[in-house]
Amino acid sequence: MFYQPGTTDHNLPHDPFKACVVPRPIGWISTTSPTGAHNLAPYSQFNNLTFDPPYVMFAANQTPAGIRKDTVANVEATRKFCWNLATWKLRDAVNVSAEQVPPGVDEFERAGLEKTMSTVVEGVPMVKESPVRFECEYYSTIRLPGNPPMGTVDIVIGKVVGVHIADEVLSEDGRVDIRKTEPIARCGYYEYAVVRETFDMVIPGNDAAILGGLEGSSKKNRALDTKKEPKNPI
Known part of the structure; x- marks a missing residue:
């Protein structure tokens, strides 16, 4: 089958695009609002961009009214955010934190998560149970157009200035052991994957x-x- 997005119909019961670009790392992003409210939300459009120095990005759709997500507004206002590795053990909390709630609601509390505070970019909460966490300085936002009624898309880029890795997920040769972290990733539709096996090439x-x-x-x-x-x- 072949289709042109936005031009011709794919004629499938479910849109296949997101099911083709898989698996996608989850950007479990924590921020603090200018008024001090803590926020936590997962974004499946997330990845690293380069490594020296390290940069990461996440993308968030705006609302049909053109309102930016709380995460984006917080990052642009405070110029800092943190990323927390979404894992198999924390999957239910990740799902709870994805629910759309009014600004000012603390997703850490709703999901029953314990906080630990950032040390380089001050004042940002992180998921204490997450075995890998990045502290990030805001770099820039790229805005992409979206088809109505979906609003535009904010691509937020941050520079990683602090990396926390739990000692217990390191292997004897000093690598982050994916069998111990068990990261989850977004697939298509409502599907997720958990990574427990790897191979080298x-x-x-x-x-x-x-x-x-x-x-x-x-x-x-x-x-x-x-x-x-x-x-x-x-």
Whole structure:
């Protein structure tokens, strides 16, 4: 089958687009409003953008009235937010925090989650039970048009300035063990996936820059910086 989104009908009982781009990491984003209210919400349009320095993004649809999500308004007003890894053990809390509630309602309390506060970007709550958490400084917002009645889409980009990883999810060789974190991901329709198994593939060749980038190693990336001046110039 073939269709052109917005032009021709796919003629399926359910729209297939989101079921094709899978699995999608969940941006479980926590913020604080300018008045001090705490907010927590999951966004399935989320990912990292680069690693040195690390940036992440999440996208949030506006309402048909053009009102931005509380998360976006909070981030733009305070210029900071945190990301919390959504896991299998926390799946029910993730789902509760997705419900649309009035501004000022504390989703941490509604979902029965304990808070721990950020240390680099001050004043932002994080999910204490989440094994991996990022503290982020707001960088920019890109606004995309949406077809009515859906409002426009805010793509929020943040720079990661603090990373919290629970010691118990690290392997003996110093890797984040996905078998211990058990992250959940968004699929199509109302489907989710949990990741418990992985396999390795290393691309052919021995280009250090490419391999370091695939590994996400900022140390290896900076070691390859040929623009640095020699320590003892003649």
